[in-house]
Amino acid sequence: MEAITSSIPDFGSYDFGNSVEIDGYKHRVDELFHKVDKLEQRVNEVELFYLNVNKKQQQQSGGGGNSKGSSIVKDNNNKERHSVPSIRKQQQDASKREAAASKRMQELMRQFGTILRQITQHKWAWPFMQPVDVKGLGLHDYYEVIDKPMDFSTIKNQMETKDGTGYKNVREICADVRLVFKNAMKYNDERSDVHVMAKTLLAKFEEKWLQLLPKVTEEEKRREMEEAEAQLDMQLAQEAVHAKMARELSNELYEIDTHLDELRDMVVQKCRKISTEEKRKLGAALTRLSPEDLTKALEIVAQNNPGFQATAEEVDLDIDAQTESTLWRLKFFVKDALEVQGKNAASAGGNNNNNNSNTTTNNNNSNNKRKKEICDAIAKTAKKRNKKASA
Numbered sequence: 001m002e003a004i005t006s007s008i009p010d011f012g013s014y015d016f017g018n019s020v021e022i023d024g025y026k027h028r029v030d031e032l033f034h035k036v037d038k039l040e041q042r043v044n045e046v047e048l049f050y051l052n053v054n055k056k057q058q059q060q061s062g063g064g065g066n067s068k069g070s071s072i073v074k075d076n077n078n079k080e081r082h083s084v085p086s087i088r089k090q091q092q093d094a095s096k097r098e099a100a101a102s103k104r105m106q107e108l109m110r111q112f113g114t115i116l117r118q119i120t121q122h123k124w125a126w127p128f129m130q131p132v133d134v135k136g137l138g139l140h141d142y143y144e145v146i147d148k149p150m151d152f153s154t155i156k157n158q159m160e161t162k163d164g165t166g167y168k169n170v171r172e173i174c175a176d177v178r179l180v181f182k183n184a185m186k187y188n189d190e191r192s193d194v195h196v197m198a199k200t201l202l203a204k205f206e207e208k209w210l211q212l213l214p215k216v217t218e219e220e221k222r223r224e225m226e227e228a229e230a231q232l233d234m235q236l237a238q239e240a241v242h243a244k245m246a247r248e249l250s251n252e253l254y255e256i257d258t259h260l261d262e263l264r265d266m267v268v269q270k271c272r273k274i275s276t277e278e279k280r281k282l283g284a285a286l287t288r289l290s291p292e293d294l295t296k297a298l299e300i301v302a303q304n305n306p307g308f309q310a311t312a313e314e315v316d317l318d319i320d321a322q323t324e325s326t327l328w329r330l331k332f333f334v335k336d337a338l339e340v341q342g343k344n345a346a347s348a349g350g351n352n353n354n355n356n357s358n359t360t361t362n363n364n365n366s367n368n369k370r371k372k373e374i375c376d377a378i379a380k381t382a383k384k385r386n387k388k389a390s391a
Contacts, residue, residue, distance in 0.1 A: 025263065025266075025267060028259075028263060029263070032256055032259060032260065032263075035252070035256060036256065039249060039252060039253065039256075042245060042249055043249060045242075045245075046242050046245055046246050046249070049238070049242045050242070053235070053239070089237075090230070090233055090234050090237050093230070094230055097226055097230065101219075101223055101226070104219055105168075105169055105170070105219065108169075108170045108212070108215060108216060108219060109159065109167070109170055109173070111212055111215070112170050112173055112174070112212060113159065115205070115208045115209065115212065116152075116155070116156075116173075116177065118208065119177070119201060119204060119205050119208075120152050122201060122204070124197040124200065124201060125152070125201060127184070127194055127197060127198075128151055128152055128180050128181070128184065128198070128201075129151065129152050129153060130151055130152075130153050131149060131151045131153070131154065132149060132151070139187075142187065145186065145187050146183050146186065146187055148179065148183075149183065150176050150179040150180045150183060151180060152177075152180060154176075155173060155176050155177065155180070158173075158176070159173065170212075170216050171216065174209060177205055178202065178205075180198075181198040181199070181201055181202035181205070182198075182202070184197075184198035185198045185199055185202075264325055265325070273324060274324065274327045274328065274331065278331070279319045279320060279327070280319075282319060282327065282330060282331055282334060283319045285334045285335075285338060286317075286330075286334060288338060288341075289334065289337055289338070289341075290337075290341060293333075293334075293337040293341075296333070296337075297330060297333060297334065297337075298315065298317070300326065300329050300330055300333060301317065301322065301326055301330070303326075304322075304323055304325060304326045305322075305326075
């Protein structure tokens with residue numbers, strides 16, 4: 001984004017007179033800025049998405065970063081699936097899958113209900129059918145011993161609940177059935193009738209539960225595999241959406257760059273040419289820039305001169321060989337940079353000059369080496385051109 005916004009010309013600085021044309025150019029620049037703002041938001045969205053994807057991949061691979069993201073998925077038969085359904089299709093499939101899984105679980109609960117009826121119809125089941133009458137039986141320490149009371153009427157009510165607060169799966173019901181008997185065994189002495197009845201019924205229940213358990217385990221594995229596959233498909237669908245968005249962003253950025261180049265060329269055609277004296281002053285002003293600003297100025301030159309090596313050890317900068325667009329951009333960059341340097345120098349006066357004199361001297365000695373080399377190259381090029389002109 002910085003490359004785009006920094007390349008937008010400052011039309012108020014160019015020297016041409018038609019105010020109507022200037023307003024037209026400014027309006028087009030405002031439109032481009034508006035587009036750039038929107039593009040920045042979308043770029044941030046894409047970057048955040050891929051940042052989260054990378055974090056998940058690192059967590060899944062134990063932080064080693066070895067997990068590989070791919071748009072090719074292998075199904076249960078080890079066959080590659082190259083097509084990735086859309087997010088909407090994923091959501092529709094998820095609803096169907098959830099409905100099918102719920103139906104299968106209801107069937108397991110129905111089968112579990114058969115086991116439950118066999119247990120509750122046993123002649124020793126009557127003490128466990130209703131909640132313990134703690135007050136009526138005078139069991140003052142019951143709630144100190146038993147953390148979670150449970151009985152078969154409460155289990156039955158939970159199984160019949162349809163408002164979403166009931167049991168979600170068979171294992172939840174199984175846990176409460178065990179709790180009924182374990183509470184009785186925990187509170188009552190092992191030689192008491194209630195303890196013996198609870199222990200006997202628990203053994204019968206566990207025997208019947210083992211017959212249903214393979215079906216429950218199979219359903220749990222199936223559900224786990226479906227959820228893992230659905231999660232992967234959803235991730236791939238999201239990656240496909242963001243990859244498409246990234247391609248669209250790239251095209252739009254290229255389009256904006258093209259518009260800016262066209263706009264800059266139009267502006268330069270309307271501008272007067274920079275005079276020889278102004279070029280001389282520009283070359284002299286470049287020598288007064290800080291090393292950082294001088295590097296930025298050379299980068300401006302490099303933008304319109306692909307062969308120009310802004311970071312080379314020796315730089316041969318010919319001011320007269322630069323395009324009008326480059327010269328105008330250099331002129332106003334140098335003007336702004338020198339103004340900032342002047343303000344900084346003024347604010348750093350007084351006591352700071354005394355306290356920082358040694359540091360400033362050291363920095364100047366180390367930083368000005370490259371600046372001097374570049375400035376010498378500019379001066380050398382100017383002398384060569386003057387000699388040719390005089391000959």
